[in-house]
Amino acid sequence: MRKLQVQTWLCFVAALGLMLVLAACGGATPADTPEEMPEAAEEEAMVEAMGKEAPALAAMVAAGELPPLEERLPVNPMVVPVTESIGQYGGTWRSGLLGQADSPWVRRTMAYEPMMRWTPDLTTTIPNMVEAVDVNDAGTEFIFSMREGMKWSDGEALTADDVVFWYEYYLLNDELQPVKPLWMRPGGTVGTVEKIDDYTVKFSFGAPHGLFLRQLGSQYPFEPEHYMSQFHGDLNGEAAAAMVAEMGLGDWVDLYQNKRNLLNGVDMPVIWAWTLTTPASSATQLVADRNPYYWKVDPEGNQLPYIDRLIYPIVENVEVQVLRALAGEVDMQDRHIATPGNKAAFFDGKEAGDYDFFTVEYAWETPVSIGLNLAHSDEALREVFLEKDFRIALSIAMNRQEIIDILYVGDGEPRQPAPLAESPWYHEQLAYQYTEYDPDQANAILDGLGYAMGTDGVRLRPDGEKISFDINVIAAFEPWAEIMELVSGYWAEIGIDANVQVLERSLFYERKAAYEYDAQVWTGADGIALVMDPRNYFPFSTESLFGVAWADYWRSGGSKGVEPPPAAAEQQRLFEELAITVEPAEQDRIMNALLDIAAEEFWIFGVTKYYKGYGIVRNNFKNVPDTLWQWHVSAAPAQTNPEQYYIEQ
Amino acid sequence: MLRYIAHRLVLMIPTVFGISIIAFIIIQLPPGDYLTTTIAQLSAAGDLVEEEAIAALESRYGLNQPMHIQYLKWIWGIVGRGDFGMSFEWELPVRELVWSRLSLTVILALATLVFTWAVAFPVGIYSAVRQYSIGDYFFTGVGFIGLAIPNFLLALVLMFVAFKVFNQSVGGLFSPEFVEVPWSLARVQDLFSHLWIPMVILGTAGTAGLIRLMRANLLDELRKPYVKTARAKGLSEVRLLLKYPVRVALNPFVSTIGWTLPLLVSGSAIVSVVLSLPTTGPLLLRALIAQDMYLAGSFILLLGVLTVIGTLVSDILLAWLDPRIRFES
Numbered sequence: 001m002r003k004l005q006v007q008t009w010l011c012f013v014a015a016l017g018l019m020l021v022l023a024a025c026g027g028a029t030p031a032d033t034p035e036e037m038p039e040a041a042e043e044e045a046m047v048e049a050m051g052k053e054a055p056a057l058a059a060m061v062a063a064g065e066l067p068p069l070e071e072r073l074p075v076n077p078m079v080v081p082v083t084e085s086i087g088q089y090g091g092t093w094r095s096g097l098l099g100q101a102d103s104p105w106v107r108r109t110m111a112y113e114p115m116m117r118w119t120p121d122l123t124t125t126i127p128n129m130v131e132a133v134d135v136n137d138a139g140t141e142f143i144f145s146m147r148e149g150m151k152w153s154d155g156e157a158l159t160a161d162d163v164v165f166w167y168e169y170y171l172l173n174d175e176l177q178p179v180k181p182l183w184m185r186p187g188g189t190v191g192t193v194e195k196i197d198d199y200t201v202k203f204s205f206g207a208p209h210g211l212f213l214r215q216l217g218s219q220y221p222f223e224p225e226h227y228m229s230q231f232h233g234d235l236n237g238e239a240a241a242a243m244v245a246e247m248g249l250g251d252w253v254d255l256y257q258n259k260r261n262l263l264n265g266v267d268m269p270v271i272w273a274w275t276l277t278t279p280a281s282s283a284t285q286l287v288a289d290r291n292p293y294y295w296k297v298d299p300e301g302n303q304l305p306y307i308d309r310l311i312y313p314i315v316e317n318v319e320v321q322v323l324r325a326l327a328g329e330v331d332m333q334d335r336h337i338a339t340p341g342n343k344a345a346f347f348d349g350k351e352a353g354d355y356d357f358f359t360v361e362y363a364w365e366t367p368v369s370i371g372l373n374l375a376h377s378d379e380a381l382r383e384v385f386l387e388k389d390f391r392i393a394l395s396i397a398m399n400r401q402e403i404i405d406i407l408y409v410g411d412g413e414p415r416q417p418a419p420l421a422e423s424p425w426y427h428e429q430l431a432y433q434y435t436e437y438d439p440d441q442a443n444a445i446l447d448g449l450g451y452a453m454g455t456d457g458v459r460l461r462p463d464g465e466k467i468s469f470d471i472n473v474i475a476a477f478e479p480w481a482e483i484m485e486l487v488s489g490y491w492a493e494i495g496i497d498a499n500v501q502v503l504e505r506s507l508f509y510e511r512k513a514a515y516e517y518d519a520q521v522w523t524g525a526d527g528i529a530l531v532m533d534p535r536n537y538f539p540f541s542t543e544s545l546f547g548v549a550w551a552d553y554w555r556s557g558g559s560k561g562v563e564p565p566p567a568a569a570e571q572q573r574l575f576e577e578l579a580i581t582v583e584p585a586e587q588d589r590i591m592n593a594l595l596d597i598a599a600e601e602f603w604i605f606g607v608t609k610y611y612k613g614y615g616i617v618r619n620n621f622k623n624v625p626d627t628l629w630q631w632h633v634s635a636a637p638a639q640t641n642p643e644q645y646y647i648e649q
Numbered sequence: 650m651l652r653y654i655a656h657r658l659v660l661m662i663p664t665v666f667g668i669s670i671i672a673f674i675i676i677q678l679p680p681g682d683y684l685t686t687t688i689a690q691l692s693a694a695g696d697l698v699e700e701e702a703i704a705a706l707e708s709r710y711g712l713n714q715p716m717h718i719q720y721l722k723w724i725w726g727i728v729g730r731g732d733f734g735m736s737f738e739w740e741l742p743v744r745e746l747v748w749s750r751l752s753l754t755v756i757l758a759l760a761t762l763v764f765t766w767a768v769a770f771p772v773g774i775y776s777a778v779r780q781y782s783i784g785d786y787f788f789t790g791v792g793f794i795g796l797a798i799p800n801f802l803l804a805l806v807l808m809f810v811a812f813k814v815f816n817q818s819v820g821g822l823f824s825p826e827f828v829e830v831p832w833s834l835a836r837v838q839d840l841f842s843h844l845w846i847p848m849v850i851l852g853t854a855g856t857a858g859l860i861r862l863m864r865a866n867l868l869d870e871l872r873k874p875y876v877k878t879a880r881a882k883g884l885s886e887v888r889l890l891l892k893y894p895v896r897v898a899l900n901p902f903v904s905t906i907g908w909t910l911p912l913l914v915s916g917s918a919i920v921s922v923v924l925s926l927p928t929t930g931p932l933l934l935r936a937l938i939a940q941d942m943y944l945a946g947s948f949i950l951l952l953g954v955l956t957v958i959g960t961l962v963s964d965i966l967l968a969w970l971d972p973r974i975r976f977e978s
Contacts, residue, residue: 099935101738178705248732248742253709258740281741283750283927284821284828313821313828315925319805320821323812329825506681506940509689 053303054089057292066292067155069303074147076131077303078296080641083623086298087306087646093621095333096321097312100280103262104632105335110274110288110310111262112638115144116216120639122363122528122629123424125217129158129271139208139582146199151293152224152269160195165225167193169232175253183215186579193221208580210587211531218633223260224269231256271295273305273643286312296643306646325616328353332624332645334360334615334637340409346616353616358624360613363631365524366606367478369417369536370471370487371545372519374603375562380463381518386565388602389445395434395605397442397494403486404608407479412608417536418595420527420609425591430537430599442494451495459495468497469518474505480521483607512542515549515562524606525632530591531578532633536606537598538571539564546603567601620648654965661957668953669946673720676942676949682712683737683940710737723943727950734943736936743947747929753822754928757851757917760844762909764852765859766902772856773863774895780868792860795853803850804923811846821925850920862901870894896970903966910959911952 053061053069060066097105117128127133130144150158171177171184171193180190187207194202203212229235231243233252240252249255259265263280270276273296274288288310296304315321322337324330326349330337338346338360350356372391376382384390400414418431451459451467458466471488473480481502488498498519503511511517522545525533534540539547539554547568552561554572564572574594581587615637617624623645630636681689684706707713711722726732733743772792776785821828827839870876871894879889918930925931929948936944968974 099931101935101939178709179702248744250735254735254740261740264739264741278829281739281746281749282829283932284823287829311825313825313925314927315821316922316931317925319923320808320925323808327812504679505689506679506685509685510680513685 052297052301054290054308056308057290057303060292071149072151072155072293073297073303074150074295076147078128078131078147079299080296080304080644082298082644083625083640085622086300086302087623087644088649089302089306089308089646090649091307091647092309092311093307093331093642093645093647094311094313095330096324096336097280097286097314098318098321098336099316100283100314101263102314104635105333106262106280106286106312108335108635108638109642111270111272112635113271113273114216114218114220115222116213118217118529118631118634118639120625120628120641121422122631122634122639125214129222133213135213135582137582139210139580140205142203142209142212143196144201144203146201147295148199150271150295152227152271153275153291153293154224154227154269155293156224156226156269158222158224158271159198160201161198162222162225163201164193164195165229166221166223169229169234170223171221173232173234175233176256181219183212183219186210186212208582210581211579214529214531218635227267227269228256228260231259274307274310280314283314285314294643298644305643307643325349325355326353328355328618330355330616330618331621331647332615332617334358334613334630338613338615340611340613343614346614353618354620355616355618357614358617359627360615360630360636361627362610362613363420363526363528363629363634363636364610365420365527365536366415366417366608367523367610368480368483368521368607369524369545369604370484370519370521370606371547371604372469373515373517373548374546375515375549375564376518377515380461380465381469384451384461384467387449389449390451391602391605392434393442393445393449393494394491394496395602396436396438397490397496398487398607399437399490400435400607401437403483406486407483408608408611411611415606415609417524417604417606418527418599419530423528423530424588425530425595427592427595427599430595433599434602434605439490439493446494446496453495457492457495458497466497467495468499470499470501471519471521472501472503472508472511472517473521474508475502476505478523484521487607512545512548520545524610527610528629528631529633534575534594536604537595538575538603539568540572540575544604567597568603571597618647622646622648650965650968654961657961657964661961664957665950665954668957669724669950670720672946672949672953673723673942674716676937676940676945677716679940681940683710683942684712686938686940687737723946727947733947736941736944738936738939738941738944743944746932746944747947747951750927750929750932753926754917754930756840757822757844757847757926757928758909758912760848761851761855761917764848765855768852769856769859769863770902773860773898774867774890776860776864777867777871777898778890780864785864789857789860789864792853792857796857798853800850800854800920801923803853804847804920807846807850808924822927847917847920847924847926850924851917859902859905863898866898866901867894870897900967900971903970904963906966907956907959907961907963910955910962 057066057069061068066072093109095105095109113129115129116125116133118125129146131147132145134143134145135141144163146158146160146163152158169176171180172190184191186205186209189206191203191205191209194204196202205212231240231252233240233256237252240255244250244252244255247255247258249258260268263286266276266279268276270291271294272288273291273294275291276286277289278285278287280286290305290308294304298304313324315324318336321330321333322342322345325333325337326345346357372385374382374385376385395416404410404412404414414435415431416433416435419425419427446459451461454460454466458468461467471484473484475481481500484498484500488500491498508520512520522543525535525543530537533543535543538544539550541551541555542548544551547564549562550564550568553563554561554569563569571594574590574597578587578590578594581590613630624637625640628637628640631639684703688703704713711719723734726734731744735741736743736746739746772788776788779785822840822843823836824839824843827836830836873894876889876894879893880886884892917926917928918934920926921928921930922934933945933948935941936948
C-alpha cells in the first residue's frame, strides 16, 4: 500500500489526462455531468483507480463484479518499461492468422509468459513469472521466489503448488510426458521440484545446469492445478472418463491436451495479458480480451495491458491478409505478410492504409546455409566432401555479391554462418573466411587436390567418377531454388556438377533423417545467444546439415548415426561441458574454443548476412520499437512486451 | 422400382468399403506421416525433438502399427461408434471439426447450384432456339471465358477489384462486425452481400458446360418429328418448347445432381482458400498437407459416400423424369 501512496500524485495527473481524452472522445464518464459528481473523497479514489486500471475494469469494480485492483495485483507486480510513452487504455489490436492452426503468432503476441523471459536485445533472460532466482555456487539448485498475490486469469492464486502440480502430474506422468524434456535432465537424470513455502520452489539437478535459466526463457513449468486436475486421469479418473466419452476423444490424455490447447482452451486459466474468448476452432476468427488479473504494470503503476482486445481473423490465403493490411485493417503484424516481395506494395500503400514500417533484424546468422553431407554413405563422395580444401574451393567459387544483388536487391553482405556482431561470441574469422569471390584460386585448389578435369568439363574423383551431386531445397521461406541455381552455375565453371532438386518438405526431412542426401540448404537458427540452437557451429542436431549422422551418434550415445571425426567429437564434448558450467567467464571460454574449432574445420558455408526485414504498424499504434529482433525462441515480437503497446484514442 | 433401389443400396456397401480402403491407402502414400510433418515444423523452429519422444508419440497416435491395423481401428470406430477418430493437429474429434463448418459450406454450394442453373437453363434454351444468333454467340462466349479462367484467378481479381474500387473488406463470408453475433436479418443480409462473390466465381465455371449440354440436347430434339407434329397441331411455341423437347433435354441437368453432392463438401476448396471462406474445403486441404490422416481420411470417405448416394439419386430421378429409361440389368 505504501508504494501506491507514493505514486498517487503521478497517477492523479495521468488519470486526469486520461479523463480529458475520454471526455474529448465523448465517453460518458461521470465527470461529464457536474450534478452527479460524487463526494470529493470518493471522486479522488475513483480517479486514482481509473488511472491504475482500464475504465471497463474500474466500472466492474465499482459495480462489485470484480475485486479492487490491489487485490488483483501481486504485492510486487512486474514493472514493464515502456518503449516511448505511458499509454492509454482501450482499443483493439487487429492482426490475423494464416489458417486455423497458426499458433505461433498467438504465442508471439499474447501468450509469451514463461518462467524467465528473453530481454529485448536477446543476450540473456530475466525473471518473468517469478520475482527472483537464486542459484547455488555449484549450479545444481535453483530457488525461485514467486510473486506473492499473483493470480490466474480466473482470480485463483498462483502458488508454488501449481509448479509442483506441473512437476508431479504433468512432467513425471509417463502418459502425458513419455519422454522427459532435455532441459529438465542435465547429465541424464530428471531433476526434482519441491515446494519450500507457498511462494518459493526449488529445482534441483544431479549435475550443474549451466543453460537452465536461458532454457526457461521458453518453458512454462506451471499449470493451473485447480483447473487442470479435473481432467487428469490419475486425480479425477471417473469424471475425466465421462468427459472423454462425451467429447468423443480417445483417452484422458487427449482430454488433458485438448483443455490446455493454446488455440482452443477458452476456459483455461492463464497468466497472459489477454485471455482467449473465441477459440480458433470457430473457423472465422480468434478473439482475446483483457485479463483483469494481469500482474504487470507500467512505470507509473498502471495495470497492463493497455489494449482491450485482440482480434485475429483467420485467413486461408496470405493475399487476403495483405489486402487487409493495405486497407488499414491490420494494426501491427509482420508474420506472413511482410515478405521482401510485398515491400513495394506496402510502401505504396502507406498513406492510404495509415501505417508505417518497423524494422525487423533477424537473430539468425544467415538465410542460406549450404551443408554438404560430410557423413555420406558413398565413400568416394564422402572423401571429396571431407576434404576441407574442396569446401573452400566451393565457397570462394560463389559470387556472393551477385546473388545478393539479384535475389536480395542488394540487401546483405557476403558472410558465412557465424555469430552476429551483436553476439557476445562474435567470431570474425568464422564470419568472413573464404567469402572472397575467386574462381581462379578455386580452380587452382581443385587442381592441387588432383581432381583432374574430365573431357565434358566436369572434374573427376580419385576413383574416376565425375564429381556430381544433388542439392536438396524446399520451395518455402527463402528463394533457395533460385539461389542454388546461381550457385550451381558458379560451380559448373570450376568443373563441379551440382543439380538443384526442389523437394516437398516431408520428403526433404525423410531424406535428412535417413542421411540420404548429398547437400541440403536451410537458414541459420541462433546468431546471438548461440546456446539455444548452435546447429551450424557443430554437429548439434538433425538440423546440422553437414553432420546429421554425427549429431545422431552423439545424442544416441553411439547407438545411431556415424561416429564423428575427432574435431567434431571434441566440439560435442565442449558443448556438454558448457551445459554443466555455471560461471559466465568459463562459459565464454568454452564457447570460444568451440567456435575456434568450427572456424578451423569450416564445416558449412553460407552466402549472406540476413537482409533487414520489416513489419507494418498503424500510425496510431504506439510503443512498438523502431527495430526489433526476429527470433523464434523469444517468440518475437513478444520480447518487446506487447502488453505495453497502445492505441492512441 | 423399390427392388431396384434396394439392390443399389446393397451394392453401395462394398463400394463404400472399397472407397474407404483406397482413401486410407492414398493418404498414407506420401512420404512420412503426421509426425514427420510436425517434427519438420518443430525442428525448423529450433525445437529439438528427440528420438524417444518421437517413438512415444508414434505409439500414442498408433502410427507405429502396420497400416491394416490402423485401418481396421479407424473403420471399426466409424461403424461401431460413429467415431471418425481424432484430428492430430486439432486435438479435437473429426466429427466436431467437420460439422462446425458444414452449414456455411452447404449454403454456399446450394447458392452456387441455384445460380448455375438459373443462368445455364434459360441461356441454354435461348442458344438452341436461336442457334447462331448474336445472342447465342455472346452467351456461349461468356460461358466459355468463365470456363477457361481458373477459379482462383477470378477470385484474386475480384478480390483486388473489391479492395481497389470499392475499398471493401476482403475475404470471409461476413463483415467484421457480424462475425460473432447471433443470426439476425441484418446478418443474413451481410452474408448475402459477401456470398455473391464466391457464388459467381464458382458458378461461371459450371454454367458453360451446362449451357452447351442443354443447347446440344435441345437442338437434337427440336429437329424430331414430334416437334413438327405438335407445331402442326397449333400448340403455342413456348408451351410446345417447355412441355416436350426441354423436358427431354433436361436429362443432363438431372444426371449431374449426383456430382453436385460431393461438390457440396469439397468443390470450393481452392476458391475458399483464396477468399478465406470458413468452409470445409480449406480444412480438407490443410489436413492433407499436415497428413492429419483421420481428418483427411474421413473427408475422403465422406466425399465417396456422397458421390455414391448422389449417383443413386440421379439414377432414380432420371428414371422418374424420362420413362424411356428402364431398370433392366
